[in-house]
Amino acid sequence: MTSISNTCPACSRREMLKIGALTAIPLMSPSAMHGFRNQVSIAANGNTDPYPIPWLDKNGSHNQPAGPNLEPSHVYHFKGKVARCSTFTGMGTDNEGNRIPFGGPTTDYGVMAGDYWAARTTQHANLTHI
Amino acid sequence: MLPIPDSDLNISPDGNIFTLEMKDVAVVDQPKWPALDALATPARMSFKMVWKSTGEPAKYEDASKHFRFTGFRATCQMEAQVEVPSIGFSWKSDPLDTSKCDVAVIGDEVNGRYYDS
Numbered sequence: 728m729t730s731i732s733n734t735c736p737a738c739s740r741r742e743m744l745k746i747g748a749l750t751a752i753p754l755m756s757p758s759a760m761h762g763f764r765n766q767v768s769i770a771a772n773g774n775t776d777p778y779p780i781p782w783l784d785k786n787g788s789h790n791q792p793a794g795p796n797l798e799p800s801h802v803y804h805f806k807g808k809v810a811r812c813s814t815f816t817g818m819g820t821d822n823e824g825n826r827i828p829f830g831g832p833t834t835d836y837g838v839m840a841g842d843y844w845a846a847r848t849t850q851h852a853n854l855t856h857i
Numbered sequence: 858m859l860p861i862p863d864s865d866l867n868i869s870p871d872g873n874i875f876t877l878e879m880k881d882v883a884v885v886d887q888p889k890w891p892a893l894d895a896l897a898t899p900a901r902m903s904f905k906m907v908w909k910s911t912g913e914p915a916k917y918e919d920a921s922k923h924f925r926f927t928g929f930r931a932t933c934q935m936e937a938q939v940e941v942p943s944i945g946f947s948w949k950s951d952p953l954d955t956s957k958c959d960v961a962v963i964g965d966e967v968n969g970r971y972y973d974s
Contacts, residue, residue, distance in 0.1 A: 777858065778969070782922070793960045796917045798924045801858060804969030808868060809926065810875040810908045810962070812933035817956030819937075822947040829937075829950060830958070833890075836906060836935075838877055840866060844970055853861035855877060857884070857902075 775850050777802040777843045790856065792835055800839055801856045807841010873910040873929075875963055879903065886941045898944065904937035905953060908963045915962050923972040928964010932957070 779789035780803050791797055793811040800809050815830030837856040842849050859882065867876040880903045889895035910929040918925040936953040940946070950956065967974070 780968075793962065795915075795960075796919070798917065798919070798922065798966070798968065799926050799962055799964075800924070800966045800968055804971065806967040806971040807965065808872065808875075809928070809964060809966045810877075810931070810933075812906075812908065812931070812958045812961035814959035815933075815935065815956055816958070817935070817950055819948050819950035822945070827948060830956070834958075836877075836933075838861070838866065838875060838908075839966075840861075840868065842971075853863065853866050855859050855861050855879075857859065857882070857904075 773846060775846045777845055777850070777852075777854065778804055790835065792832055793837070799837065801837050802839055802843050802854065804844035805839060805841060806843075807839060809840075810838040812836050872963070872965075875908040876905070878905040884939075886939070886946075898941055900939055900941040902937060902939045904935055906933060906935040907953065908933045908961055910963055915964065920972075922968075924966065924968035925972060926962070926964055926966045928962055928966075931961040931963045933961035934958070 780791075780798060780801065783789045783791050790801065793799065793813040799811040813835040814832050815834040817829050819827055819829055821827055835856075838853070839855075840853045842851050844850070861877065861879070865877060865879050868874070882902050882904075884900050884902045885897040886900040887895050887897045890897075908931045910931050913930040914928075915930050916925075916927050934953045934956045935958075936950045936956065938947065938949040
């Protein structure tokens with residue numbers, strides 16, 4: 728005859744019943760679930776913020792000046808209307824009457840109006856980079 | 858990057874004029890940017906910008922970077938005013954039609970996952 732021995736100490740019928748009863752306690756107690764209800768659910772691959780252009784991170788601003796053959800959008804996975812401009816020249820006056828110019832190569836603005844992909848779905852927004 | 862309320866952006870039906878006008882936008886005044894020790898002071902800015910197509914076509918495409926822009930070269934002018942309350946500074950530009958910029962485009966773009974569709 729072949730002997731049968733139980734090598735798993737927690738696998739007896741009595742132990743399994745104990746574990747089952749302990750597992751059921753949170754389900755029977757609404758207060759035990761309170762902590763879970765307070766958690767904010769988020770998308771598994773991030774929130775609805777737009778993706779930056781992947782290779783534009785030389786100075787951490789995810790930006791490059793507007794120019795010929797340079798991508799106008801500041802958002803990746805984007806389709807829609809864009810407007811870009813840079814290198815302004817203009818004048819203004821401060822609150823003490825001093826005439827102060829504005830503009831330069833880094834005076835760079837952009838508008839994006841359309842769809843972008845984030846949080847695993849299409850988002851729609853009008854965005855500006857100023 | 859800043860969301861634009863629908864009321865602040867107007868694109869003409871033919872797509873040839875973009876007008877962006879925003880009030881009291883929270884920004885930072887950082888005169889020494891991009892120096893690493895550049896101080897950033899909270900400020901507010903109101904501005905109006907107008908892009909107008911010149912009619913000269915512009916197309917930029919780079920398949921390796923997955924982007925395609927199709928549109929027109931443009932002019933762009935702006936007027937603005939800035940307040941930096943903590944240092945008692947404010948500044949207001951001359952009227953919009955006195956400014957100019959060297960580079961501007963308007964049009965349509967697809968990139969990333971939309972490039973091949």
